[in-house]
Amino acid sequence: MQIKGELEIRKIAGESVLIMQGRIGLDMTKVISFNTTAEWLWKMLYGKTFSLDDVTRLLVDRFQVDAETAETDAKQWVDRLVQCNALVI
Numbered sequence: 001m002q003i004k005g006e007l008e009i010r011k012i013a014g015e016s017v018l019i020m021q022g023r024i025g026l027d028m029t030k031v032i033s034f035n036t037t038a039e040w041l042w043k044m045l046y047g048k049t050f051s052l053d054d055v056t057r058l059l060v061d062r063f064q065v066d067a068e069t070a071e072t073d074a075k076q077w078v079d080r081l082v083q084c085n086a087l088v089i
Contacts, residue, residue: 001089002049003081009034009042018086032084037063041077052078 010019016039018032034042037059044058055074060067081087 001051001078001087003042003046004086004088005047007086009039018084032080032086037073038077038080 006020008019009016011017016034016036018034040062041055041058045055052071052074055077056067056071059065059070059073063070065073078087082089
């Protein structure tokens with residue numbers, strides 16, 4: 001899978017939010033906000049092809065959590081991006 005290239009995280013009022021570049025008339029009632037971990041994953045994987053295992057490995061390496069917890073968190077991160085149509089699968 002891969003993060004869609006036309007998407008970018010921007011800081012707005014101190015929050016990291018997902019912006020679709022070049023789109024006029026965006027529905028701003030559906031703002032996608034990122035915590036620091038979600039934003040870090042985005043930055044690590046943007047422009048790359050990756051798998052759920054890659055996301056899990058990044059979380060284990062960075063945060064020294066067990067593989068099961070990391071896999072659960074990785075799946076939630078990927079699922080949320082799928083829900084907002086931010087990934088090419």
